[in-house]
Amino acid sequence: MVPAIYYVVLSAILFGLGVIAFIFKRNIISIFMSIELMLNAVNLAFVAFSQSQGNLDGQIFVLFVIIVAAAEAAVGLGIIILIARNRQSLNVERVDLLKL
Amino acid sequence: MTPQLLVFFVLAALAVIGALSLMLQKHPIHSALSLIVVMVALAGLYLLMGAEFVAAVQIIVYGGAIMVLFVFVIMLLNAGVEEHSNFSKLAGYAGVPLGIALTGFIAAAIARSTVSVQAATPGASIASTGDISRMLFKEFVYPFELTSFLILVAIMGALVLAQREK
Amino acid sequence: MIDSLTTFLNAHAFLIITIVKIALLLFIVLTVNAYLTWFERKMVAHIQSRWGPHRVGPHGLLQPLADGAKFLLKEDPTPAGVDKFVYYLAPLLALTLALTSLAVIPFGPDPIRVLGHDIYLSITPPDLNIGLLVLFAITALSVYGVALAGWSSNSKYPLLGGLRSSAQMISYELSMTLSVVGVLLMANSFNLSKIIMAQAAHPERGIFGWNIWPQLIGFFCFFTAAVAETNRVPFDLPEAESELVAGFHTEYASFKFAMFFIAEYTSMITVSCLCTIMFFGGWLSPFPASWHFAFYLPSLILIPFGLWVIWDGIRYETIWGRVILPGIGTAIALIGIALVVFPQVNDYIQAPFWFLAKVFAFLFFYVWMRGTLPRLRYDQLMSFGWKLLLPLSIANVIVTSFIILLRSPK
Numbered sequence: 001m002v003p004a005i006y007y008v009v010l011s012a013i014l015f016g017l018g019v020i021a022f023i024f025k026r027n028i029i030s031i032f033m034s035i036e037l038m039l040n041a042v043n044l045a046f047v048a049f050s051q052s053q054g055n056l057d058g059q060i061f062v063l064f065v066i067i068v069a070a071a072e073a074a075v076g077l078g079i080i081i082l083i084a085r086n087r088q089s090l091n092v093e094r095v096d097l098l099k100l
Numbered sequence: 101m102t103p104q105l106l107v108f109f110v111l112a113a114l115a116v117i118g119a120l121s122l123m124l125q126k127h128p129i130h131s132a133l134s135l136i137v138v139m140v141a142l143a144g145l146y147l148l149m150g151a152e153f154v155a156a157v158q159i160i161v162y163g164g165a166i167m168v169l170f171v172f173v174i175m176l177l178n179a180g181v182e183e184h185s186n187f188s189k190l191a192g193y194a195g196v197p198l199g200i201a202l203t204g205f206i207a208a209a210i211a212r213s214t215v216s217v218q219a220a221t222p223g224a225s226i227a228s229t230g231d232i233s234r235m236l237f238k239e240f241v242y243p244f245e246l247t248s249f250l251i252l253v254a255i256m257g258a259l260v261l262a263q264r265e266k
Numbered sequence: 267m268i269d270s271l272t273t274f275l276n277a278h279a280f281l282i283i284t285i286v287k288i289a290l291l292l293f294i295v296l297t298v299n300a301y302l303t304w305f306e307r308k309m310v311a312h313i314q315s316r317w318g319p320h321r322v323g324p325h326g327l328l329q330p331l332a333d334g335a336k337f338l339l340k341e342d343p344t345p346a347g348v349d350k351f352v353y354y355l356a357p358l359l360a361l362t363l364a365l366t367s368l369a370v371i372p373f374g375p376d377p378i379r380v381l382g383h384d385i386y387l388s389i390t391p392p393d394l395n396i397g398l399l400v401l402f403a404i405t406a407l408s409v410y411g412v413a414l415a416g417w418s419s420n421s422k423y424p425l426l427g428g429l430r431s432s433a434q435m436i437s438y439e440l441s442m443t444l445s446v447v448g449v450l451l452m453a454n455s456f457n458l459s460k461i462i463m464a465q466a467a468h469p470e471r472g473i474f475g476w477n478i479w480p481q482l483i484g485f486f487c488f489f490t491a492a493v494a495e496t497n498r499v500p501f502d503l504p505e506a507e508s509e510l511v512a513g514f515h516t517e518y519a520s521f522k523f524a525m526f527f528i529a530e531y532t533s534m535i536t537v538s539c540l541c542t543i544m545f546f547g548g549w550l551s552p553f554p555a556s557w558h559f560a561f562y563l564p565s566l567i568l569i570p571f572g573l574w575v576i577w578d579g580i581r582y583e584t585i586w587g588r589v590i591l592p593g594i595g596t597a598i599a600l601i602g603i604a605l606v607v608f609p610q611v612n613d614y615i616q617a618p619f620w621f622l623a624k625v626f627a628f629l630f631f632y633v634w635m636r637g638t639l640p641r642l643r644y645d646q647l648m649s650f651g652w653k654l655l656l657p658l659s660i661a662n663v664i665v666t667s668f669i670i671l672l673r674s675p676k
Contacts, residue, residue: 016203033131040142051149051225063236074258127349133414156402160403164405172432175429229456
């Protein structure tokens with residue numbers, strides 16, 4: 001069987017990759033997707049701990065994280081659509097002033 | 101090298117390759133496809149650990165609904181290849197090692213925290229749908245009902261935000 | 267040498283049996299797909315008072331081979347300006363997902379005992395506790411094949427067709443998953459074999475024990491939503507020939523179009539299998555267990571059919587037909603006679619026979635709908651899905667759970 005620490009290390013690697021992608025990408029949608037990657041990494045850690053400890057709290061929490069990520073994606077993409085409409089660009093460096 | 105370890109390494113490699121591809125691809129649709137690969141690999145890992153309901157929900161909700169939303173928005177906004185803009189080379193040379201250091205720090209902190217993490221092996225028991233639903237409706241019924249409100253608010257918010265200007 | 271080979275085979279029996287089952291199932295499903303296209307063309311033609319394909323082989327039976335040769339040998343152009351990776355990925359994704367969904371379908375209850383190993387009649391072992399969820403996951407992922415195909419073609423009509431088609435698929439996905447919840451509440455499991463066994467709880471009821479009677483509304487919602495998911499008539503506006511050129515697969519030529527085509531027919535087969543499993547008793551016989559003549563029904567059907575094929579073949583117009591058709595007819599009649607002569611085989615063949623008979627009945631219904639029904643306009647289609655089917659599915663869930671609650675012993 002695979003020890004739990006392997007899953008936790010994989011989760012940390014995915015989280016780190018998500019952070020690096022968040023910092024270096026310039027497209028708003030790509031930045032948003034790296035947030036989803038970080039959430040997924042955290043989900044992996046939750047499930048690993050839940051199964052290794054034998055109780056189901058971790059998996060219930062994962063279900064809630066998925067639901068909240070869905071709600072966040074819906075609203076976030078709505079905001080992104082508005083930004084794209086107003087600035088005609090999806091480059092995050094063009095959205096750095098409050099003035100149009 | 102047991103079969104489970106082999107499957108774990110294959111799926112973990114797939115997940116890491118997907119995440120690297122998310123970072124390195126220039127077109128957002130390719131990043132979205134890489135993220136879907138990561139999610140499917142993670143669903144496979146959940147199955148390997150015995151969390152079958154969470155694996156199914158991950159593919160159905162995350163991979164089949166949320167990522168479809170991302171792909172639709174990328175298609176409708178006609179997002180093109182990312183433009184080349186000059187960010188400081190210093191950030192590149194200092195940022196990536198710091199990111200890797202962050203990863204190692206998190207992993208080491210969790211690994212040294214409790215002994216049970218190193219010793220326990222997930223996958224000893226299969227978490228059936230019945231168990232999860234019993235817990236969801238008995239102990240976690242209050243957060244469950246709150247998430248339904250949350251989704252309602254999110255739907256209304258998305259509708260209001262994406263309306264055409266009158 | 268033979269000894270070491272047999273020990274190697276016995277040690278890895280599970281893997282080898284699974285690979286052989288996968289190869290066999292792929293071969294059977296692709297052949298059924300090919301002859302399903304023949305059946306559809308013949309039947310739609312006869313509904314429209316014309317003959318379908320009848321030149322290539324007797325009764326057009328070799329038409330699928332001609333179509334296959336055409337798809338393989340036609341020029342396969344790639345339009346300019348497409349996103350190459352996504353353009354090649356989309357049909358591959360659609361085909362892979364459609365074929366993968368057949369892995370969880372159980373074709374019969376009892377395993378075959380060969381050389382000391384049990385071979386179950388399904389690719390996944392029968393104790394997969396999330397069988398139905400896997401099917402929904404694959405249905406959810408198959409939206410990508412359509413959306414990415416439409417977008418990557420770098421052209422207006424495929425983009426519109428792809429967006430419309432994928433919006434339709436995700437709308438009907440909701441009603442599809444909710445309408446099944448009634449069946450799940452009655453069977454208490456996501457396992458497809460257990461859903462069938464829950465309908466066999468009263469074997470003397472026969473056809474009246476099936477899930478169709480308590481879940482009539484659920485069946486209507488599920489079948490309609492599934493027809494919309496597979497983009498078939500009356501919901502095939504996004505890919506109809508007279509609209510939007512050909513929808514999302516406009517820019518796809520020979521073999522890539524064939525992949526979409528096979529994916530569509532395979533998902534038709536999967537939906538038919540699901541309908542029979544969940545609402546029509548799967549492999550259960552419609553006759554009560556005490557009616558013993560039902561035991562010989564496969565032979566009773568096969569032998570007259572074989573004799574009719576022989577009689578029709580003898581009077582056929584071409585020489586080829588006069589040779590091949592009686593040959594096929596004698597083969598069918600001999601299988602029917604063999605079933606009478608070997609009762610153990612007949613015993614074993616009952617369950618898959620009823621399963622396949624019901625699946626073919628559903629495929630017949632699908633083709634019948636294609637020949638007779640007009641198609642819905644896109645806004646009618648979307649309002650039907652959101653305003654009628656979804657509330658109906660939710661109402662089905664509420665009423666079913668209420669009745670189960672009232673009937674359960676406290």
